[in-house]
Amino acid sequence: MMADPTHPEPRSQGPDRTPGIVAVGWTLLLVVAVAVLRDHPDAVPFIVLLLPLLGFTVLSLFGDSIRDQGEGTGAAVLACCTVMTSFVLAVASILHLRTFTAGPSGLRFTQPYLGFEWMAAGPFRVQANLLLDNLSSVMVLVVTGVGSLIHVYSVGYMAHDAEKVRYFSYLNLFTFFMLLLVLGGNLPLMFVGWEGVGLCSYLLIGFWYEKKSAADAGKKAFIVNRVGDAGLILGTILAFHTFGTVDLVDLATNATSLAAEAGGHAGPITAICLLLFVGACGKSAQIPLHVWLPDAMEGPTPVSALIHAATMVTAGVYMVARLAPLFSLSATALLVVAVVGTLTAVLGATVALVQTDIKRVLAYSTVSQLGYMFLACGVGAFGVGIFHLFTHAFFKALLFLGSGSVIHALGGEQDMRKMGGLWRRIPWTFGTFVVGTAAIAGIPFLAGFYSKDAILAGTLASKMAVAPVLFVVALAVALLTAFYMSRLLLLTFFGPYRGDAETGAHVHESPWVMLVPLAVLAVGSVVGGYAAIPEIVSPSFRLETEGEAHHALWLPVLASAAALTGIAAAIYMFLVRTELPQRIYARTRPLARVLEAKYGFDLLYDWIAARLIVQGSRDVLWRGLDVRVIDAAVNAAGALTALAAGRLRLVQTGLVRAYALLILGGAVALLSYLLWMR
């Protein structure tokens, strides 16, 4: 920091009292608010939505003065307070308003707090309203619940960052937009949230913008998401064109009534679903728009946990599930969703095998698990997709925060080849990490086991022709998941320490403010599977036959066998015979190369962007079309004018009598015309 007279250095004498002041002030505010809200229960969802926005506003307007009072911890406490209060109020409103028994249409919140006519252009009318039904309730709980934990964790993780205030203001803004996305009662309002979280994702990936790779990753995420957003906009327009409404409940009602008169609208519905799915692909990192997510790991690790694992990237799954009545009318769209999901799951799992950066393994794992969720939606088991979203939010946030704790302990080291043997040094992180790994691998009776089992059962129950293939592939992915996650765990925490001694000497366990969220998430990763999410959210889908999984006993046995096989193989390769990975690598060099190149998507896009667009623009459009045609035409017009003027100007002699002669000639000509020609 430069010495700036307008920004005095934080006062060093005495303890920083701002966090305490903020906390006390917030509590007082809360007591008043609760007293008021008791009489206005309908206002609570709006408060849930607007609290993080309030946090953002305060932090961005008064952030500098908060920082000047101390170290900025007050700002962090404020950000945590807003999100945690949102969570508490969300729980309260869901319990009090009995959302879960409100039926398929849920509760719509309009007057008098919102519900103004937002856009009105002819028949296109959009009310700004919120929709709280079973599906959005679950999402709100995930966003605010996991969000709160990650906010708390960030207090420790970002403790030494000078830009803490900016970080927490972005985090609050993200929470607001994410809540708007899940609570928005119509597609345009959802789109506002959708774009808002994209913006916050960009801002937070590029949070350390002095680092070129971080700035580039932010831009990449933003641009790739724009491709998807174009699909979302077109899908919204086509939905309005077909159904005459963009309201989510009305859309579902219209779609259900259309289902009766079969055929008729199949074409437009398929087109709408596919266009919306393009949007989902962008946001949820599905092939071919998955390339931004691994690079997004340049952001601070809590951001990776919150935005790029637990909440924002699941927005696509949420959107598909939200429009389940529509998607279930188009077999083609469902097939595309299922196949793209499965392919993405395979891609993520295989690329994760060869990654050496701890966060990138987790990133590809996220890509893979998102593919799993789309597979569930694609086979018609939308509730199961949301179930996996729910459990994944716990264990993936846990794994990311755990990896953050490891990185924190090693002073910024992310390369697994320079880790090892850390379990004794950071036991709490290790313990929670084991729980997370077991949960994602599908060890029986943990969260991931139940949701993954439900997806496999749903796939098996599907009447789709390719369902058996998808089932086998999904099972293989489950095995790979267990394998690469065990590899991550073993390379990081077991074996000898492989980093440099300097870093090794300073390994330290993270402060309690980081460990408590880890512990809470670990509990969630254990018990999350017992929440009956598919049953809770199923009314929102209005489907007669929700892929009812017939619980054959062999399926969970098979799934856990796959998981255990993966783990056993990883233990054998990375603990027992540690020379084996190298030999396999040497033996399968071409395949490994393909995986290391991430199947060449980046190369392909680089080729398209750098070769086709940049070179094409330069050589064809600029040097060809622009210079030779457009510029040439303009220059020719100019040259012609100059030439003609060069001849014409000789008329201007400067001699008065010459002008007089011209006037006379003109007058004579005019008079002759008037006299004789008329």
Next chain:
Amino acid sequence: MSATLIQHALLLSLALFAIGVVGVFLRRNVITVFMCVELMLNAVNLAFVAFSRSWGTLDGQVLVFFVLTVAAAEAAVGLAIIIAVHRNKDTLDVDAFDLMKW
């Protein structure tokens, strides 16, 4: 007024105008050219007065007053310009004044 009289007046006007035109084109002295312009103006004045008398209206005569006023102003400005140019160029030859060109 009889038709012949207006014809005579118009013929005289035409003759005066023609003399003025010829003078503008043939004479080189700028003062002479200037006087020829005045002659053309007065030829037009004569035509105005003749028509005015012929039709029994006063419009033509009013116009003559305007022309006279403008001619007086023009004479003042024109002679001032001629003096200024003469001071710079030391000549009154119209063909020497050709600076205002491309």
